Amino acid sequence: MRSSRASLLASLFCLSSLVSPSAHAAPPAKATKAQKAPEPPPLPPAQARLWIVAPTMTGPWTMRIDNEGTVPLRVPADPRLLRFEIEVEGEKKPTSCELPKSLRPSSFPESRALLLGPGQSYVEPFDPRLFCFGKAAAALRPGVTLHARFGWDPPKKGTKKPPEPPFAAESTEREPTITPAPELLAPAIVLGESPPPPPPAANANGAKPSDGKPAAPAPVVDERAGRLEISADAFKDVAAPNGVSLTVTAKNAGLRPIFVALRPWMFSFRIDGPYGHTKSCLGDPPRGLPPDAFRTLKPGASTSFTILLHEVCPRGTFPRPGLYRVTTTLNAGETTQGAEAYTAEVSTQSPTLLRLASAPDPFFAAPPKALPPPPPQPADTSSSPAPDAPPSPEAPSSPAPAGE
Numbered sequence: 001m002r003s004s005r006a007s008l009l010a011s012l013f014c015l016s017s018l019v020s021p022s023a024h025a026a027p028p029a030k031a032t033k034a035q036k037a038p039e040p041p042p043l044p045p046a047q048a049r050l051w052i053v054a055p056t057m058t059g060p061w062t063m064r065i066d067n068e069g070t071v072p073l074r075v076p077a078d079p080r081l082l083r084f085e086i087e088v089e090g091e092k093k094p095t096s097c098e099l100p101k102s103l104r105p106s107s108f109p110e111s112r113a114l115l116l117g118p119g120q121s122y123v124e125p126f127d128p129r130l131f132c133f134g135k136a137a138a139a140l141r142p143g144v145t146l147h148a149r150f151g152w153d154p155p156k157k158g159t160k161k162p163p164e165p166p167f168a169a170e171s172t173e174r175e176p177t178i179t180p181a182p183e184l185l186a187p188a189i190v191l192g193e194s195p196p197p198p199p200p201a202a203n204a205n206g207a208k209p210s211d212g213k214p215a216a217p218a219p220v221v222d223e224r225a226g227r228l229e230i231s232a233d234a235f236k237d238v239a240a241p242n243g244v245s246l247t248v249t250a251k252n253a254g255l256r257p258i259f260v261a262l263r264p265w266m267f268s269f270r271i272d273g274p275y276g277h278t279k280s281c282l283g284d285p286p287r288g289l290p291p292d293a294f295r296t297l298k299p300g301a302s303t304s305f306t307i308l309l310h311e312v313c314p315r316g317t318f319p320r321p322g323l324y325r326v327t328t329t330l331n332a333g334e335t336t337q338g339a340e341a342y343t344a345e346v347s348t349q350s351p352t353l354l355r356l357a358s359a360p361d362p363f364f365a366a367p368p369k370a371l372p373p374p375p376p377q378p379a380d381t382s383s384s385p386a387p388d389a390p391p392s393p394e395a396p397s398s399p400a401p402a403g404e
Helices: 002-023 134-139
Strands: 048-053 061-067 073-076 082-087 095-098 113-116 121-126 145-151 183-185 228-232 235-238 245-252 258-260 267-272 278-281 295-297 302-308 322-332 344-347 352-356
Touching (some): 048 145, 048 183, 061 145, 113 121, 228 344, 245 322
Antiparallel strands (some): 048 061, 061 121, 073 113, 082 095, 145 183, 267 278, 267 322, 322 344, 322 352
8 A cells, every 4th residue: 555655655756746847837928019111102182273364353264273283183174262462561460361161161062072183174163252352352452462272171291191072173094193182273373454544535625627627625523412322231241142242322422412312212222243144133223203202312412221132033043142233223214393403314323332141043154175285386395384374275266254
């Protein structure tokens, strides 16, 4: 019994001697971290170039996007995405001009998506007063510096996140080889003088006409006589056609009183809208008002009327969003027995600029088109275009700027 127990203990001792080295072995060394793969080099930017051509202060202007690269581009062919900053000498802050949110697309306008092949262009006329509206319109004067942007705000500087749509220019490739651009910047331009007014009519000062006979003397004008002048809202932002209204003021701008009858139905309106759209809203003819409908309007005195245009204009007067010019005319033609009433037909000196945010028809009348590259020019070393001057393919025919 003792011998068997001793042999069992000896076996256990031998077994423990065999197991203990592996049990007390050092733990395996930790695996080293895999080296981070180098980041791929950044893709080159999209070769889309924005131009603004502004021949006059009040328009029309032209925007243009050129694909100067070798990769086809997808762009939003929509001038409503333009924004302007105007630097005026002597002012600390520039004047900003952009559309209100009700008119500016908040996302990519899919219906205006345009594919530009290499060398192709998109050209669209527009009215700058659609953007520089109200007080901002005063910045449109000679000598100011204009900076134009198109699209959406780019990511903040220092961010490592890739840009997210919408984009002002992006590749059409399945695997893009260029970086999309959220925004395009145009070269800065300095606004010049508007064309001078036409020269005065001949013989205005009694000059002899071409036949040698003396011209008739100019008629004598009573500069103190009472006379009506009318004015209306200079700018008007309206959400929908059924909310279009104007406040019109008739004032005696002379130095003598006048005896006159004034009523809202005496006003008529001419509406000039986008793409050559024109409508007339006619007032009523004289009705033969009684004497108590007339009043004496002293020098400097005035009276105002607020007129709802959707009630006096035919249906379809404001068919699409954009900029409208409304010219107001007063036909004060009422007379009465026993008194000398003042009669005249007078219009506002400048039209009301009415910016309409929504309407039944879309903002654009036709889908966008890509212009082909211009034909190659013969080599001429004597004269070369300025680096910031756009090439000049023919612009598409359009009856009026978009939004006008």
